[in-house]
Amino acid sequence: MIRDIAVKILNSGYVCDSCLGRQFAKLLRGYSNQERGRIIRDFLAMEYEAKKIKADPANFEKGERCVVCEDILDNLPKFAEEILKKLKKMEFETFLVGVKMSDSLVMNEEALWEKMGMKYSEPIKSEINRELGKMIAEGAGKTADQEKPDILIIFDLEKRETEIFSNSLFVYGEYKKFARGLPQTKSPRYKQTVQDIIAKPFMKVTSASSHVLHALGREEKEARCLVWRPFILELKQPIKRKVDTERIKKEINMRKKIKVRGLRISDKKKVSLLKSKRPFKVYRVVVDFERKVDKAENVKKLVGVIKQRTPKRTLTSKPDKTKNKKVKSIKWKMINNKRYIFEIIAESGMYLKELVSGDSGRTSPSISKVLGNQAEVREFDLIGLED
Numbered sequence: 001m002i003r004d005i006a007v008k009i010l011n012s013g014y015v016c017d018s019c020l021g022r023q024f025a026k027l028l029r030g031y032s033n034q035e036r037g038r039i040i041r042d043f044l045a046m047e048y049e050a051k052k053i054k055a056d057p058a059n060f061e062k063g064e065r066c067v068v069c070e071d072i073l074d075n076l077p078k079f080a081e082e083i084l085k086k087l088k089k090m091e092f093e094t095f096l097v098g099v100k101m102s103d104s105l106v107m108n109e110e111a112l113w114e115k116m117g118m119k120y121s122e123p124i125k126s127e128i129n130r131e132l133g134k135m136i137a138e139g140a141g142k143t144a145d146q147e148k149p150d151i152l153i154i155f156d157l158e159k160r161e162t163e164i165f166s167n168s169l170f171v172y173g174e175y176k177k178f179a180r181g182l183p184q185t186k187s188p189r190y191k192q193t194v195q196d197i198i199a200k201p202f203m204k205v206t207s208a209s210s211h212v213l214h215a216l217g218r219e220e221k222e223a224r225c226l227v228w229r230p231f232i233l234e235l236k237q238p239i240k241r242k243v244d245t246e247r248i249k250k251e252i253n254m255r256k257k258i259k260v261r262g263l264r265i266s267d268k269k270k271v272s273l274l275k276s277k278r279p280f281k282v283y284r285v286v287v288d289f290e291r292k293v294d295k296a297e298n299v300k301k302l303v304g305v306i307k308q309r310t311p312k313r314t315l316t317s318k319p320d321k322t323k324n325k326k327v328k329s330i331k332w333k334m335i336n337n338k339r340y341i342f343e344i345i346a347e348s349g350m351y352l353k354e355l356v357s358g359d360s361g362r363t364s365p366s367i368s369k370v371l372g373n374q375a376e377v378r379e380f381d382l383i384g385l386e387d
């Protein structure tokens with residue numbers, strides 16, 4: 001039975017050792033497909049010499065081109081060599097090989113299975129994947145990793161080319177911002193942002209193609225951030241991955257506008273964890289009133305639910321919706337009879353300037369409304385984040 005299948009394969013044209021052995025991969029363990037194929041071929045050659053089987057003698061020798069894999073498998077060491085060369089300039093510890101099949105290889109394999117069945121066979125894709133993985137692991141001295149590889153190697157059998165993708169490098173840290181008018185994330189209208197300042201030294205070291213700042217909560221550019229705000233910086237397509245976070249921290253902290261601490265390598269999962277947190281925010285707000293303030297204690301009426309329609313100032317970029325946001329507490333201190341400092345603890349996503357001004361009634365209640373006195377934010381800082 002096994003012999004009959006093997007003879008049929010042998011008679012379908014030149015089939016390389018790997019492709020012959022692979023059809024019996026589930027039998028005779030402990031050999032590579034190539035070794036197994038060699039054994040079967042030698043056995044069939046003896047059978048042929050003893051005139052037990054009929055076969056084309058040419059198919060016992062190395063032929064023109066394997067009718068199944070089109071010589072891909074014999075050439076795998078050569079492809080591995082090319083990949084290793086490309087990988088030389090990259091820093092990585094783990095990798096994953098992916099194989100993109102070509103139409104003709106799929107057809108060759110299906111045609112073979114149609115004739116001989118596939119009971120003992122292994123798919124060609126998995127052999128290429130495994131063998132290439134082994135060669136790269138040995139050649140580069142690195143480990144294959146299915147879960148979160150640093151590098152993804154895609155071997156395209158149609159083009160006979162490889163593409164190498166470097167997965168993002170994630171760096172966790174916390175920052176404070178001491179300057180007003182500095183946006184948090186990249187903006188075409190601003191030369192400098194928190195993101196740019198933090199990313200710059202990392203970009204230099206990693207030669208990444210671009211960067212994204214994932215931070216705990218969005219920040220108004222006018223507000224200082226006097227509490228340590230957690231962030232994860234994502235560096236896309238990095239060439240180098242070894243970063244001296246201590247040295248980079250010092251470099252960033254030489255700037256006056258922001259300070260960072262706790263820099264460490266992180267991963268993608270922590271980004272969604274960070275993004276899912278919606279802490280209450282503690283603000284210190286300096287407010288100017290139109291007239292003398294009467295009964296400041298009335299601001300306590302703000303504790304509870306605030307209805308906020310999308311502020312007029314953001315209507316060009318955001319849909320007009322009403323959201324309910326909570327104010328947890330509010331404290332006040334008079335500076336003079338028309339200027340007060342408030343400490344407000346509000347739910348994440350609250351538009352603070354509108355909570356003060358009322359935004360022509362779009363936010364209600366507001367400080368303006370409960371005090372019956374038009375109020376405007378003079379300046380404000382984030383001073384706390386409450387989980």
Ligand SMILES: [Zn+2]
Pocket residue numbers: 015016017018019020066067068069070071072073
């Ligand atoms: Zn082959």
